[in-house]
Amino acid sequence: MIANRPGRHDLLTIGQLSERSGLATSALRYYERLGLIHATRTTGNQRRYTRGTLRRIAFVRAAQRVGLSLDEAKVALDRLPEHRAPSGTEWDGVAQSWQSRIDEQITELERLKAKLTGCIGCGCLSLTRCGLYNAADRAGAAGPGARYLLTRDPATGPESAEGDFTE
Amino acid sequence: MIANRPGRHDLLTIGQLSERSGLATSALRYYERLGLIHATRTTGNQRRYTRGTLRRIAFVRAAQRVGLSLDEAKVALDRLPEHRAPSGTEWDGVAQSWQSRIDEQITELERLKAKLTGCIGCGCLSLTRCGLYNAADRAGAAGPGARYLLTRDPATGPESAEGDFTE
DNA sequence: CTGCAACCTGAAGTCGGCTTCAAGTCAAGC
DNA sequence: GCTTGACTTGAAGCCGACTTCAGGTTGCAG
Numbered sequence: 001m002i003a004n005r006p007g008r009h010d011l012l013t014i015g016q017l018s019e020r021s022g023l024a025t026s027a028l029r030y031y032e033r034l035g036l037i038h039a040t041r042t043t044g045n046q047r048r049y050t051r052g053t054l055r056r057i058a059f060v061r062a063a064q065r066v067g068l069s070l071d072e073a074k075v076a077l078d079r080l081p082e083h084r085a086p087s088g089t090e091w092d093g094v095a096q097s098w099q100s101r102i103d104e105q106i107t108e109l110e111r112l113k114a115k116l117t118g119c120i121g122c123g124c125l126s127l128t129r130c131g132l133y134n135a136a137d138r139a140g141a142a143g144p145g146a147r148y149l150l151t152r153d154p155a156t157g158p159e160s161a162e163g164d165f166t167e
Numbered sequence: 168m169i170a171n172r173p174g175r176h177d178l179l180t181i182g183q184l185s186e187r188s189g190l191a192t193s194a195l196r197y198y199e200r201l202g203l204i205h206a207t208r209t210t211g212n213q214r215r216y217t218r219g220t221l222r223r224i225a226f227v228r229a230a231q232r233v234g235l236s237l238d239e240a241k242v243a244l245d246r247l248p249e250h251r252a253p254s255g256t257e258w259d260g261v262a263q264s265w266q267s268r269i270d271e272q273i274t275e276l277e278r279l280k281a282k283l284t285g286c287i288g289c290g291c292l293s294l295t296r297c298g299l300y301n302a303a304d305r306a307g308a309a310g311p312g313a314r315y316l317l318t319r320d321p322a323t324g325p326e327s328a329e330g331d332f333t334e
Numbered sequence: 335c336t337g338c339a340a341c342c343t344g345a346a347g348t349c350g351g352c353t354t355c356a357a358g359t360c361a362a363g364c
Numbered sequence: 365g366c367t368t369g370a371c372t373t374g375a376a377g378c379c380g381a382c383t384t385c386a387g388g389t390t391g392c393a394g
């Protein structure tokens with residue numbers, strides 16, 4: 001971490017991209033294997049990235065934050081042009097899908113919050129009646145691992161509970 | 168899935184708990200190993216759960232949805248009494264911490280949403296100027312894996328980018 | 335032109351959160 | 365009292381998202 005000069009053309013080395021994106025170089029190579037980003041090579045086989053790569057990475061990171069997997073992010077990314085800035089319409093398509101994803105997640109969280117607040121506010125100690133149990137219904141897009149949970153039997157899904165819980 | 172009768176006392180078998188919670192029996196055993204839930208045993212060594220266990224599970228699931236790991240959920244759970252319903256105060260403590268967690272996550276998402284909207288609204292195609300890059304700053308609590316990302320060098324962290332991205 | 339940081343590769347390791355497997359035991363309805 | 369499905373265990377496997385390792389190469393400042 002001594003030199004790391006930009007070089008005269010505006011291609012980034014993997015180290016520079018790492019610094020700027022905040023991702024480890026190993027992660028960047030991993031992303032490349034997955035086809036999320038691409039690099040040209042120097043004659044000596046070293047990767048060189050265009051600055052647009054930062055945009056693609058920002059894309060991926062944002063996608064992860066709204067609960068998408070890297071595979072899903074790739075699908076979205078593949079709709080964008082690789083060698084020029086995306087047009088407004090192209091942007092729009094991707095952004096729209098994110099919008100709804102974000103909205104879903106926000107309302108999910110607000111539902112949870114409301115229920116939690118309700119539990120406290122009303123002083124009722126039974127999660128049963130508060131609906132917190134039922135709040136935990138099918139696979140909210142949030143939370144690590146939450147995706148594939150509670151998705152076992154669509155028909156006779158979680159009925160949660162009934163009765164008192166004074167135990 | 169033929170019989171599965173409740174039995175005359177209100178202890179649940181692992182199968183019944185599985186049905187009601189929506190978790191696989193394997194997951195329930197796993198939760199037990201982690202100390203998230205507990206069971207008594209029959210003379211024949213089979214697990215029997217009190218219905219309060221459903222509450223603990225609801226806890227865990229909700230915790231996951233706000234981005235907590237199972238370990239973190241356990242910490243919260245351990246503050247609650249195991250053999251009686253939690254008091255209002257006890258509830259309150261846990262709920263409060265969740266409240267802030269949920270709030271954080273909501274504002275995070277809204278920030279992301281606003282920036283995304285801004286990008287579209289203003290027709291600007293450069294994520295740089297929109298700040299989407301910078302939106303992807305340090306480890307938002309959401310998203311799988313997001314936790315341990317972007318946490319490499321607190322001092323010289325992601326500077327993101329500058330300049331045009333017309334590539 | 336040398337020395338050293340930065341780069342390369344493929345394979346293996348890690349971590350969280352489970353699931354699957356094999357081989358055996360329990361319990362309840364006929 | 366037998367049959368059959370639900371249960372038991374420990375060990376191993378899996379998936380996503382990376383990181384680490386070993387051993388070798390590149391490129392630029394001095």
